[in-house]
Each structure stands twice: as C-alpha cells, then as structure tokens.
Amino acid sequence: MSVVINTNYAATVASNNLASSNTSLQRSLNRLSSGSKIVNPSDDAGGLAVSMKFSAAAKRSGAASANIGNAVSFLQTQDGVLKVAGKVLDRMSELKTLYSDPTKNSDDLANYDAEFTQLQSELTSLTGEQFNGKDLFGASQSVQVSEDGGQTVALASKDLASTTSGVGVLTSTASSANLGAVSLSEITDAIQNVATMRATNGAEQSRLGFASEVLTVNKANLEAANSRITDVDVAEESTQLARWNILVQSGTAMLAQANQSSQVALRLIQ
Template sequence: MSVVINTNTAATIASNNLASSSASLQRSLNRLSSGSKIVNPSDDAGGLAVSMKLSAAAKRSAAANSNIGNVTSYLQTQDGVLQTSSKVMDRISELWTMYQDPTKNSSDKANYDAEYQQLQKELDSLTQEKFNGVSLFGSAGTGVVESVKVSEDGVQTVAITAKALASSTDGVGAFSDAAGGGSLSSISSIDSIKTGIQNVATFRAKNGAEQSRLGFAAEVLTTNKANLESANSRIVDVDVAAESTQLARWNILVQSGTAMLSQANQSAQSALSLIR
C-alpha cells in the first residue's frame, strides 16, 4: 500500500460510516422520544397513508358509537314516558270500572270525573314530551328520531319507529285532552281503554326491540374500533424493546466510528517520518 498525503481513503470511509451511524442513531432517538416508527413521511410513505385511513376510520367508529349512545338515551327517555302513560291508562281503567258501581251517587261519580280530567291533561302533556328539543312522539316526518347510522362508513342504518302516542287510533289520543273536560260516562265500554293500553304496550315493545338492536350495533363498533387501532398501532407505534436495542447498537457504532476516524486522520502523519 502506497503512502500518500493528499488522499486519505481510510479517513473518508470512516467518515462515511460515522455519518451513516449518526443518522441511524438520530432516527432511533426520534422514534423512542416520539413513540412512533414514522417520524417523517419519508420513513414509511405507504405505511403513513394506510395509518391515516385506519386512524380516521377508528375515530368515525367512536363517533358513530357516541351517536348510538345518544339515540339509546332518547329511547330510554321515550320508554320512561311510555311507562308513565301506561300507569295513567291503568288508573283510567280503574276509575272507569269504579264509575260503573251502581251504589255510587252523582257526587261520587263527579269526584271520579275530576281525577279523570286531570289524567286527561297529564296524557296530553306526556304526548308532547321532548328530548334535547327533539319530539319523543309523533308520526313519521314530524321531527322525531326515525333512524340512526350504526357503521363508521354510514351505510348501515337502524330504523326507529315513529310512535304516535297522541293518535286517537294508534295511541292514547282518545283519552288525552289539554282542557281535561271529558267524563267517564262518555266512555261506552272498557274495550276502548284496553285498546289504548295495548297501544302503549306495543310502543314499549318496539322501543325495547330497538334498544336491543342498538346495543348489539354498539358492540360491533366497539370491536371494530379496537381492531382498527390495533392495526394502526402495528404500523406506527415503535417497539421500544427492539428499538432500544438498535439505539445501543448505533450508539456503540458512533463511538467506535469516531475513534476510528481519529485514527485514520493520524495515519497520514506516518508520511512525515519519511521526509524529515
């Protein structure tokens, strides 16, 4: 090997190796300090694109789950009002039966009517209940909740039955009166009261079925969100154990590379001994 002064090949190679080790050390430090394998887009351009989509899908799943929770609260409030309506109808049926007692005089019957009239007002009030400004009861297209999207892509939808509690045929409208001016004597038979009670029972059954389905839909969204986050984690999250091992490796190489570069720079001085 010739002895030269102008070109120090060993020092050049050592310098290149040191630069590469230093860059790798910096990359490991960035990953460990951020907790992410993708610090810069250039680290994994394709992985970054996939990660962004998975992350967005997970957030949409969480939002859809939140919407389901809100609609469930709406249905629970609706059921609470229906349960009260059922109790009111039960009391009306009881009043009507007692009103038929032939031993009751007109004053007694007037007292039954007084309570019935108050119950009419209460039924009218119940049919107008709202949840956060949204009507609990009404026919389709009247401002009630009619559906909720239960998938992160918005494709799957659960229909919510519009429950017209104020209807005189499908609800309890035949017994509700804001003025409360009715009389038990105007109810010809118990059949109409039983129909009203059955209508409320049907509404509650539909409400329970809808809550049940929404519960299962929420479970699916929760599972999907967890799996999306898990898949995203495999792309972007750094394995601390593995990366700390790489950090130790690059740290040693940087130190040894620095030492070898120093040695390579000193090797050219051997030429001085030949020209002294």
C-alpha cells in the same frame, strides 16, 4: 501501498460510516422518544397513508358509538314517558270500573270525573314530551351504526297522540269529556297501544346494544392494526439504539485514527 497527503481514503470511508451510523442513531432516538416508527413521512410513506385511514376509521367508529349511546338515551327517555302513560291508563281503567258501580251517587261520579279530567290533561302533556328539543313521539329516525355509514337502524315512529294507534281518544283534546262518555274498550285499546310501543322501543334498544358492541370490537381492531404500522417496538428499537450507539463511538475513534495515519508521511520527509 503508496503514502499520500492530499487524499486520506481511510478517513473518508470512516467519515461516511460515522455519518451513516449517526443518522441511524438519531432515527432510533426519535422513534423511542416519540413512540412511533413513522417520525417522518419518508420513514414509511405507504404505511403512513394506511395509518391515516385506519386512524380516521377508528375515530368515526368512536363517534358512531357515541351516536348510538345518544339514541339509546332517547329511547330510554321515550320508554320512561310510555311507562308513565301506562300507569295513567291503568288508573283510568280503574276509575272507569269504579264509575260503573250503581251504588255511587252523583257526587261520587263527579269526583271520579274530576280525577279523570286531570289524567286526560296529563296524557296530553305526555304526548308532547321532548328530548334535547326533539319530539319523543314524532317521525321515525335513522341511527348510523357503522363507521362508513353503510349500516343504520331505523327508530319507528310512535305517535302517542294518535286516536287509532295511541291514546288520542283519552286526552284532554278528545270529545270524551267524562267517564260516562268513555268505554272501557277505548281505555284497554289505548293500554294495548302503549304496550306495543314499549315493546317496539325495547326491541330497538336491544338492536342498538348489539350494534354498539360490534362498533366497539371494530374500533379496537382498527386501533390494533394502526398500532402495528405506527407504534415502535421498544425492545427491538432499544437494541438497535445500542448497536448504533456503539457504531458511532467506534466510528468516531476510527476517524480519529484515520486522520492520524497520514502523519506517517511526515516521518519520511524529516
């Protein structure tokens, strides 16, 4: 093998190997310090694109789950009002039965009417209850229960003030001013209407509960899929770190040796 001065091939190769090992070492350090396999887009361009979609879908799932929780709170508030309305109607039916007692004098009947009038006013107040500025007994609503918006749950309209499907015939705005003008069947029909609304409310809460459970599972799976793309395997990467660290140290030593090898030529010309 010829001895040359201007070109040190061994040192060039050692330098290239050292640079490559040092780049890999820095990559391992960046991955371990960030906890992510994709520090730069060039690390995994395709994986980064998929990861962004998974991450966005998981966040939408969380938002949809929050919306479902708010819808459940709305329904629970609505049911609370319906429960009170049911108690008011129970008392009205009791008053109507007591009012029918032939042994009661006019003063007694007036007292019953006074309470009945107050209960009518309370029913009227209940029909106008709101949740965060939204009418509890307004139009039907639709709740998104999937991250892509493809699945929704409709919350049925419950018109508590209706004279046919609510308690409208018994409110303070009704023509029935006293117990004498109200029939027991009107009260029992109103009780049935409220019972139906509560049953519908309960069914909607049940469905939303299952929808929320599905969203929770989907969100967890999306996060797991995203983790497989982006999260670094610490055990594997730490092994690579040790490897590249040794190669950098040995490459540095070999580069120093290669730089010294060209000095052999000095001995030939001394």
